[in-house]
Amino acid sequence: MPTGTVPTGTPAAGTARLSLATVCVSGTLEDKLAAAATAGFDGVEIFAPDLLADPGSPAAIGARCRDLGLSVDLYQPLRDIDSTDPDRFAANLRRADATFEVMAGLGADTVLVCSSVSPDAVDPAADADLLAAQLHTLAARAHERGLRIAYEALAWGRHVDTWDASWDAVRAADHPALGLCLDSFHVLARGSDPAPIAEVPGGKLFFLQLADARELSMDVLSWSRHHRLFPGQGGFDLPAFLAPVLAAGYAGPLSLEVFNDVFRQSDPVRTAVDARRSLIALAEATALAGAGTDPVATAAPSLDGTAFVELTAGPELGRVLRALGFSRTGVHRTKQVERFEQGGARLLVNAAGTGSGAVAAIAVESPDPDASARRAARLCASPVPRATGPGEAEFAEIPAPDGTALFLCRTSGDAGPDATHGPPWPHDFVGVDEAPAPGTGITGIDHVGLTQPYDAFDEAVLFHRAVLGLDPVGDGEYAAPFGLVRSRALADPRRRVRLALTVSVLRRGDWSPAVADPQYVALACDDVLATAAAARAAGVPLLAVPANYHDDLAARLDLPAGTVAAYRELGVLHDRDAHGDYLQVCTELLGGRLFLALVQRTGTHDGHGWPDAPVRMAAHRRSRLARG
Incomplete structure (x- = not known):
């Protein structure tokens, strides 16, 4: 499992189940x-269709849950109970009695009752007393069996479609076995x-369901029904939702109810690990906002860069x-790895790879790598063992969802035997006797771009947010030559570490582009035209961009003729927004799917060149086909 298994002793979300x-x-x-x-997980909500498709009796299913260490916290759903038709309501009560029998076998004490969507649903605006009486009757029947009714307002309910309307109905019904189920999505x-x-x-908050x-x-x-996500993967402010629930005194489990077409066809264990990570991260974020208990108890590292x-x-x-002006500054003591440096950019080239260019690992600077590793483990991302030689740096390696290795390490610091955190990673390299290259103006690593596997995009967003404390800084979709692409960018508050994640929105068929799942490293520079010109003069294979693009660019941005001419010659892509400009020059593919980009930002532009991605993707395909 790329993101590791749950380590023994990992705390739950504070004291919550x-x-x-x-x-x-x-x-x-x-x-x-x-x-x-x-x-x-401590418990489960059992969805009725899952139970109906299982050959075991409710009692056998309940026993299976207990054998696995799981409680059955909720059985659901019981739909369309209230009715203006007395005969229909009587039939609904018989259906409820059958549900109560199932719950007895499962060992569940709470059932979810959704607000009705039926045409004969009771409208509380017309007859609030009737709805209250019917809910009271239902709760009384449940109470006789030691069960509870958690009433939930569906966002598309016929009459009760908001949480406060459901609370009005529960208060009016006034029965101790009737309370609310709050669903963050609704x-x-x-x-x-x-x-x-x-x-x-x-005491009236019987159950809580969370979804982003x-x-x-x-x-x-x-x-x-199709687009819910785990907390931290979407755009809802879930800490602002959870905080008042906890402030009210809710003491039940934090539960996930997420309908998602991708999750429902993915590896269930991997999805469940991601789900648990999302709840722990949400509990941490809510505690940091002043409500609840922090289950992680180790702050996200203040990243000092890549x-x-x-x-x-x-x-x-x-x-x-x-x-490109990089100097070869070292070779690894025990591995076939070379180190190249220019400015603040450090790239390691692993000659033991497959020969198909790819990003194998991203290392981020953490002031306390050990604490960062403990944080990752508490967020269901356990470090994996690394093969190291005598005296080599021992730093955490955590597999990201796409298989890329994430390293938490230090570049500088004490390397002696009494060093607090062991030697920094450069200690693993032996210097080489080569004159330093003059450089071309590259100052550092701006960001890394990774295409994610179809099933792993949302998982990758949550993984990097939770483990590294990165924040979303941009998202969107664009129509690429080979289908719709979804994108999301993450960064630390100081913009020292940036990641740009993309994924094809739909699975591809048998026909696919010449460049599948591209990856790249964006290298920062202060003058992209000068750096690109020096690179081209040195023989770097820069990507050719169609003249049509630059004709349109000149019309849109009213650029000087000399600038447009330089753009044409060097293949510059230029994105401008209200905050500044983003200029990039890409290389041709260097192996199977890897390329490098020279980038320059002006102002406070926070983008990653996505408006120009379709042009770049088409150009890479032409280049690949031309090279055979």
């Missing part, structure tokens, strides 16, 4: 329960203010780096 709805993950009920247990998708939830008596989502323009039912990026490629990459 963590629960997972079976609808969140793929597989049969047996697969889902095993995944929840493996990931370290509350936040409607734009409701969660702050007044703090005024609800904690991107802001999408579509009907709320489709949005909910220590190095390790690349796998053939001999061509070393030649290109020299032509």
Whole structure:
């Protein structure tokens, strides 16, 4: 599993229990329960369709849960209970009685009752007393069996479609076995203010369901059924939702109910681990905002930059780096790895790779790598053992969701036997007797761009946010030559570390472009025209950009003729927004899918060149096909 397994002793979200709805993950009920247990959840919500497809009796399923160390925290859903038709309501009560029998077998004491979407639903604006009476009757029948009713307002409910409307109904029904189920999606998708939830008596908050989502323009039912995400993967302010729930005195589990088409066809264990990470990270963020207990208890590292990026490629990459003005400054003591440096940019070339250029590892500067590794482990991202020789640096390696290694390390510091954190990573390299290259103006690593596997994009966003403390700084979609691409950029507050993640929105068929899943390292420079001109003169294979692009660019930006001529010659791509400019010049592919980009930012431009990505992708395909 690329992001590791849950380490023994990993704390839950403070003192809260963590629960997972079976609808969140793929597989049969047996697969889902095993995944929840493996990931370290305390309990589950069992979704009725999962139970109906299982050959075991409710009692056998309940026993299976207990054997796995899981409680059944909720059974759901019981739909469309209230009715203006007395005969229909009587039939609904018989259906509820059958549900209560299932719950008894499972060992569940709470059932989710959704607000009705049926045409015969009771409208509380017309007859609040009838709705209250029917909910009271239902709760009384549950109470006789020692069960509880958690009433939830669906965002698309026929009449009750907001959390405060559901609270009005629960108060009016006035039964101790009737309380609220609050679902963050239903509350936040409607734009409701969660702050007044703090005024609800904690004893009336029976259950809490959490989900994130991107802001999408579509009907709320489709949005909910297909596009929910785990906390930290979308755009909802979930700490602002959870804080008033905890302030009200809610003492039940933090549970996830996430309907997502990708998650429901992915590895269930991996998805469950990601789910648990999301709850721990949410509890931490909420505690830092002043509510609840921090389960991580180790702050995100104050990153000091990208220590190095390790690349796998053939001999061509070393030649290109020299032509770009990089100096070869060291060779690894025990591995076939060379170190190249220019300004603050450090690139390691691993000659033991497959020869197909790719980003193998990203190392970030942490002032306390050991503490950073402990934080990662508490967020379900355990470091993996690294093979090191005598006296070599021992720093944490954490596999990212796409298989890239994430290193937490130091570049400088004491390397002696009494060093607090062991020697810094440069100690692993032996210097070479080569004259330093003059350089071409590269000052550092601006960012790293990684195309994610189809199933791992949202997981990767959460992983890097939680483990490194990065924040989203941009997202969007663009129509590329080979299909729609989704993008999301992450960075630390000081912009010392930036990542640009992309993914194809739909799985590809048999036909695919000549360049699949590209990766790149963006190298910062102060004058991209001067750096690119020096690189071209030294023989760096720069990517040719069509004249049509520059004709349009000149018209849009009203650029001087001399600037446009330089852009044409060097293949400059130029994105401008209200905050500044982003200029980039890309190399041709250096191996299977790797390229380098020379980038210059002006003002406070915070983008990553995505408006020009379709032009660049088409140019790379032409270049690859031309080279055979």
